[in-house]
Amino acid sequence: MSSLRITEIFYSLQGESNTVGIPTVFIRLTGCPLRCVYCDTAYAFTGGKKVKITEIIAQAEQFETQYITVTGGEPLAQPACLELITQLLDKGFIVSLETSGAIDVSGVDSRAVKVMDLKTPGSGELSKNLYQNIAFLNAKDQIKFVIGSDEDYDWSKAALAEYKLPGRCDILFSPVMGQQNPTELAEKILRDRLPVRFQIQLHKLLWDDAQGK
Template structure:
């Protein structure tokens, strides 16, 4: 039995709206805390104080949904050291585990059984200088364990992202997913830019925001 506690914002069952796993039923474990101040953050409520739960309690709650995947997200989940034993505990139960991180912190301590989704912040986020570059070579060394998500709010963001993934050698090596800041950029424009540049990346929409009201929590 694990007695260590972790601060939880919410645990819920929904449709995975992003990543290469979009569309699958998913149990979400959202950890509390962030503080990085991304301009287009859509989960600012996760910065509020969470509920302390033991790792065993979190695992039990997440597995009650009997979902094919479990995602640990935030906030910024890597801010809490207890996230690492939580991820391992979920894997030990046989769950297919995803981690989504804002890309500010190194992911080298994450259990190798976890599929890790790393954000790359664009200039409009206001925090692009905080991208953790140590994660790039780690992902290139084990590309099947990682994917990168890049959200753009303008063509300037898109061009920056296109140049970034090219210079970092990510094209053709890791799964790269481009999306739009919901309500700020027409998805059609991003699709046109990707096609114009013959850019071999995957485009995504935040599926859950089209199924439910974009302001709805717990989905």
């Protein structure tokens, strides 16, 4: 019976993505090969508890919501994550996967919504981007740029054109809280007529914490 190392399973409002505000079960897997400078879930790098997939699903079912987000850490760092996602989908859940973009997404069940980062220069992990992943994204998926500076914004804007991202899937521009003024980022998006979705981390506005990520 497959198991995964889990940091936490909790119920909250989705704080990001195009389902922001929807009550969601979050399954946070332990471990991540990246060390982004703005990371707000470093507590998930280590520790956690081995839990059988059947038990993970049973816990998720208790919250009586269709929406489940599998997150981390970096969930794809544990190969059995793919099995968890498929089993959740088979149960009828609407499943999204939050991934750093540094690990191959080609094996992710096509029914899941992939919310994939492209790491900006300010993350400190620009070299980890696996650009081949873009080819495995479709219209229901999302690419997220976390922006902390003018350099990050300019890089992200250039990436939109270089990788022909508009029209492939939703594009999310998100400010680093406490570093990038969100109003300034919003005004840049409007000024440059960018075909992106501005997002701000709802959970941090409501509860000033990392829940709902």
